[in-house]
Amino acid sequence: MSIVDKIFKFNGGIKTDTRKTVSTSHPIKKISMPKKLILPLRQHVGRVAKLKVNLGEKVLKGQLIAEADGNVSAAIHAPTSGIIVSVEKQSIPHPSGLPDYCVTLIPDGKDTWIKKDPVNWKKIGREETIKKIYSSGIVGLGGATFPSHLKLHNNNNEIKTLVVNAAECEPYITCDDMLMREKSVDLIEGIRLVLHLLGAENAIIGIEDNKPEAIEKLTVLVKKDEHISIKVVPTIYPSGDAKRLIYLLTGTQIAKGKRSAEYGIQMFNVATIVALYNFINLGEPSISRIITITGNVTAPNNYEVLFGTPLSDLIVDAGGVIKKSSSFIMGGPMMGFKLPSVNVPVTKAMNCVINAGSEMVENNSPVLPCIRCARCADACPVTLQPQELFWFSQSNQFEKAENYNLFDCIECGCCSYVCPSNIPLVQYYRYAKSEIIGERHAKEEADIARERNDFRLHRLQREKEERAKKVAERKANTSSDEKSKVIDEKRKAITEALERIKNEEVSEK
Amino acid sequence: MLTSVLIVLFLALIIGSILGFSSIKFKVEGDPIIDKIDSILPQTQCGQCSYPGCKPYATAIAKGEADINQCPPGGDDGVRRLAELLGVEYKPLNEEHGNTKPKSIAVIDESTCIGCTLCIQACPVDAILGAAKHMHTIIEKECTGCELCLPPCPVDCIDMVALQENTENWKWKYPVFSIKNQKQRVSP
Numbered sequence: 001m002s003i004v005d006k007i008f009k010f011n012g013g014i015k016t017d018t019r020k021t022v023s024t025s026h027p028i029k030k031i032s033m034p035k036k037l038i039l040p041l042r043q044h045v046g047r048v049a050k051l052k053v054n055l056g057e058k059v060l061k062g063q064l065i066a067e068a069d070g071n072v073s074a075a076i077h078a079p080t081s082g083i084i085v086s087v088e089k090q091s092i093p094h095p096s097g098l099p100d101y102c103v104t105l106i107p108d109g110k111d112t113w114i115k116k117d118p119v120n121w122k123k124i125g126r127e128e129t130i131k132k133i134y135s136s137g138i139v140g141l142g143g144a145t146f147p148s149h150l151k152l153h154n155n156n157n158e159i160k161t162l163v164v165n166a167a168e169c170e171p172y173i174t175c176d177d178m179l180m181r182e183k184s185v186d187l188i189e190g191i192r193l194v195l196h197l198l199g200a201e202n203a204i205i206g207i208e209d210n211k212p213e214a215i216e217k218l219t220v221l222v223k224k225d226e227h228i229s230i231k232v233v234p235t236i237y238p239s240g241d242a243k244r245l246i247y248l249l250t251g252t253q254i255a256k257g258k259r260s261a262e263y264g265i266q267m268f269n270v271a272t273i274v275a276l277y278n279f280i281n282l283g284e285p286s287i288s289r290i291i292t293i294t295g296n297v298t299a300p301n302n303y304e305v306l307f308g309t310p311l312s313d314l315i316v317d318a319g320g321v322i323k324k325s326s327s328f329i330m331g332g333p334m335m336g337f338k339l340p341s342v343n344v345p346v347t348k349a350m351n352c353v354i355n356a357g358s359e360m361v362e363n364n365s366p367v368l369p370c371i372r373c374a375r376c377a378d379a380c381p382v383t384l385q386p387q388e389l390f391w392f393s394q395s396n397q398f399e400k401a402e403n404y405n406l407f408d409c410i411e412c413g414c415c416s417y418v419c420p421s422n423i424p425l426v427q428y429y430r431y432a433k434s435e436i437i438g439e440r441h442a443k444e445e446a447d448i449a450r451e452r453n454d455f456r457l458h459r460l461q462r463e464k465e466e467r468a469k470k471v472a473e474r475k476a477n478t479s480s481d482e483k484s485k486v487i488d489e490k491r492k493a494i495t496e497a498l499e500r501i502k503n504e505e506v507s508e509k
Numbered sequence: 510m511l512t513s514v515l516i517v518l519f520l521a522l523i524i525g526s527i528l529g530f531s532s533i534k535f536k537v538e539g540d541p542i543i544d545k546i547d548s549i550l551p552q553t554q555c556g557q558c559s560y561p562g563c564k565p566y567a568t569a570i571a572k573g574e575a576d577i578n579q580c581p582p583g584g585d586d587g588v589r590r591l592a593e594l595l596g597v598e599y600k601p602l603n604e605e606h607g608n609t610k611p612k613s614i615a616v617i618d619e620s621t622c623i624g625c626t627l628c629i630q631a632c633p634v635d636a637i638l639g640a641a642k643h644m645h646t647i648i649e650k651e652c653t654g655c656e657l658c659l660p661p662c663p664v665d666c667i668d669m670v671a672l673q674e675n676t677e678n679w680k681w682k683y684p685v686f687s688i689k690n691q692k693q694r695v696s697p
Binding site for chain 2: 098100424437438447455
């Protein structure tokens with residue numbers, strides 16, 4: 001193990017009351033099989049998965065339910081054996097609260113596995129293994145849900161360093177911490193596997209200093225491994241953000257619009273690495289994850305649950321809500337969003353659900369005007385100018401907001417946290433971002449429409465010309481004599497026909 | 510005297526040849542202002558502006574024949590952008606040309622459709638699929654919502670359906686606060 005001491009501190013960030021210990025006193029729990037599992041077809045970044053089962057079909061645990069559609073997409077597998085009973089729009093965990101297409105599976109209680117197909121990664125090549133991972137349905141389990149197979153390609157052998165994101169900087173969330181405590185062996189094996197797949201040389205595990213148990217366990221395991229090192233970073237939110245953590249650990253700043261791979265660095269979350277390990281070694285696709293249920297519940301805990309498990313089941317198992325709390329937040333208190341209701345399924349993105357009192361969701365203190373104190377700029381880990389971005393966003397000056405690098409904002413919420421005027425800054429940035437994205441989309445559609453219209457006009461013109469050409473050719477080919485002959489014949493035929501009809505009419509009468 | 514005349518003549522010759530060369534070499538095809546106007550127009554190709562498409566309208570604006578406020582699908586925003594581009598005063602949308610409606614797409618009632626192909630011929634962006642005496646259908650992604658297929662349909666089987674918000678096209682809303690609530694909290 002090599003010890004790298006230097007930590008490169010990023011700008012700003014905040015120290016929060018992390019409240020992590022409330023959910024770490026018990027081991028990861030499993031709950032009894034739910035009555036039904038609801039699997040949204042969109043659980044990842046990219047294109048919606050393509051449905052591969054029929055209504056009433058019996059499926060086995062781990063069977064493909066929907067396959068990845070194109071490269072940027074992820075498959076969905078049956079979390080248990082049972083029957084597919086419906087494919088319809090249902091409430092999903094999405095900030096809009098709008099329903100989306102989901103597959104409902106009624107478990108048969110037998111939990112029968114389909115034939116598992118572990119990947120012999122030592123025998124088949126890297127590319128072959130990555131191809132298999134494409135069908136595993138594994139996405140980034142830190143919450144970003146980006147299909148993992150895309151991040152494993154290392155075509156030009158440019159990636160040298162694997163950064164393992166174990167920071168888990170958001171308050172309340174402890175699922176990665178508990179995973180590292182209980183599955184540390186799998187994690188380290190998984191890191192070795194990913195190192196092999198990437199063809200990278202060394203791995204750095206970046207972990208915040210508020211997880212001493214996990215650090216201890218991992219340190220013991222990597223003691224003799226010279227390729228894997230552990231780097232403990234101070235607990236400052238948002239050290240778990242990809243670019244922030246890479247800077248903390250390596251001092252490399254990723255420029256605007258670039259990817260970390262171009263700097264020889266690739267990052268995976270610990271839970272994703274364990275999922276990859278399970279898929280390769282045991283042949284188990286992505287069907288479950290660890291999730292923290294915390295906040296105002298009687299027994300906050302971490303659960304290993306199947307995807308599609310109704311969140312309400314978990315809340316009941318966690319002892320139910322303590323006081324009359326208003327809402328549930330998915331993700332952490334800094335970046336999470338309010339769930340439409342508790343009747344949503346657990347998805348690949350759901351790392352934590354906090355039962356929150358109104359103090360966390362609503363802005364109880366009055367929102368006052370911006371006094372341009374620039375505390376937000378001091379706190380911004382991306383070194384943006386949040387006060388300017390706020391000004392442009394709230395006045396719909398999107399172009400200017402973009403010029404001030406609005407899209408580099410990671411929506412970490414540090415600015416809103418420190419704002420003495422209680423302005424919900426991130427809400428403005430989200431609004432401005434989605435307006436700009438909507439505008440870009442409209443522009444793309446307009447460009448397609450223009451192209452199609454141009455082509456249609458071109459086609460009509462061409463048809464017209466072709467017709468004119470044909471007529472001219474016919475004219476040229478048939479001399480006037482022949483033409484009059486043809487016309488005479490036609491006329492004769494018409495008069496004959498008319499006479500015949502007349503005669504018939506007369507005879508009928 | 511003679512030298513100065515020669516120098517001036519010489520300079521004129523050089524500058525003239527540079528200008529002549531660049532006028533051939535860097536010749537701009539088409540009128541860039543038309544393309545700039547066209548890129549602001551929404552490309553619905555609906556003809557509500559009284560021109561047979563967005564490009565002809567853009568050409569008319571560039572020539573000064575048409576006003577900038579004749580495009581209902583572009584809406585107020587579109588007029589504002591055109592005004593900014595052309596350096597003219599903003600004007601409210603001319604209601605003679607229609608009102609801005611939420612974006613919708615055409616939907617064919619396929620059980621009523623008789624397969625006459627009239628709508629296919631009317632569609633400015635070839636977004637209708639079908640053949641004579643066969644059912645027609647709209648390619649949702651390509652439909653601009655121009656409504657030009659509605660009048661030719663002999664059996665009135667095309668409806669305009671406003672686009673619904675879904676998880677893909679949903680946008681974060683402008684933050685709103687209830688002022689009443691806030692006031693109560695401010696006053697002790």
